[in-house]
Amino acid sequence: MKLRVSPGFDPMKAKVGPEEYFVLSRIDGSLTIREVLLQTGLPVERAIAILTKLRSLGAVLLPGETAQPVAAPQKVPTGTKPPGPPVVPARAAPSGSAPPASTAAATTQLVLPNPSDEERAALAETNDLSADVRTRILAMVRLTTERDPWALLGVPNGANAKELKRAYFKLSKEIHPDRFYGKQLGTFGDKLALVFEAVTRAYERLTSPSQARASGAHPAVDQQEPQTPQEYAAELFQRACSLEVGGDALEAMKLFAAAVRVDPQTRYLRRAATCALTAGQPKTALEYAKKAQTQQPNDPSSARLLATAFRANSKLEDAEEILVMAMAMKSENDVLTAELRHDLAEVRRLMASAD
Secondary structure, X not given: OEOEEOOOOOHHHHOOOHHHHHHHHHOOOOOEHHHHHHHHOOOHHHHHHHHHHHHHOOOEEOOOOOOXXXXXXXXXXXXXXXXXXXXXXXOOOOOOOOOOOOOOOOEEEOOOOOOOHHHHHHHHOOOXXXXXXXXXXXXXXXXXXXXXXXXXXXXXXXXXXXXXXXXXXXXXXXXXXXXXXXXXXXXXXXHHHHHHHHHHHHHHHHOOHHHHHHHOOOOOOOOOOOOOHHHHHHHHHHHHHHHHHOOOHHHHHHXXXXXXHHOOOHHHHHHHHHHHHHOOOHHHHHHHHHHHHHHOOOOHHHHHHHHHHHHHOOOHHHHHHHHHHHHHOOOOOHHHHHHHHHHHHHHHHHHHHHO
């Protein structure tokens, strides 16, 4: 199903946030739901949640719809019990105890017993995270200090490759820094990066035969199910995104380049081009943007990125040509159209001042 923006929808009046505005700008009437999710570069669960919110605001239309009514806020019946505490992956038994053989990925209710002064201060600080999410992150930080990769991933000792992969990808989606893009995180920004890096290291340690033997752990690599190139590229891409969000654009570029070499899909190319611009590598950005635009020649978003890369390389005439072409492409996204119009005006202003 191809999405389009509801005519007359005003993002300013609806008070959409930066993430919602970014996702809305990707919708042009020619992309399917899946393509929109991939183009955002956000974790899939987060992108779905944003699209759901935009639907509730009346911003997004499905094929055949002429207007999307704003959803009424749901009322909680009197006496309804509020949601219980969140759950985080955790060991079902203390370190050294043998877990039940049937346990695949044990979980327990999240508790933070005897919080330290630092933890109390973190729970009380002002940021955009809910109390449940703060508690969850702090609990994960505690697990990083135990130096037990099994506990950190929330799996029993000796878990097989399938269980490890399932636990890792579930956690990486939940705690990936990209999920909180645009939010005020306070001290939790560093904590998220710490936890995500620790989880990635734990997964690598448990799936590497040499490292597993060195640490005394049982190798958990399933020789019958090796990691596919696409899975490896996805892992590289996630790690690159984490580095980029953390401010290390140059190191992120190395991983983006590796991911693109293995699996040169449009989403990776676009994110790599954006990171290259941040890292001050306009030539590399132009190379990635050209490849992305070649894969999606009728996508105005890809064309806009290419024009931005041309502009960063001081190729204003090329940027103008691409923007004019993008303006002629079919798009029902008023936000993206306004951005293209603004970019074209700015490029022409620069060309006039250069003359």
